Amino acid sequence: MSLKHKKLFQFNLANSYFLVGNYADAKSKYFECLSNGPDSDLKSRVYNNLGLACWWHKNPLFDKKIVDIQIA
Secondary structure: OOHHHHHHHHHHHHHHHHHOOOHHHHHHHHHHHHHOOOOHHHHHHHHHHHHHHHHHHHOOOOOHHHHHHHHO
16 A cells, blocks of 8 residues: 555544544544645644544533433
């Protein structure tokens, strides 16, 4: 796998972790992607998503348990 594809794969893997709520692993993969020196476009997207993952990891807007109880 070329380095360019590896960076994009790490970014997409981090996005997958982010979307399922696994913010710790998402942040780890975003940092890993940044350590490989992405181009400026990918770098800006990584920093944006890393900021979102950090925010959601520390400040969730709702308690998932409460939402699950109300739906059931």
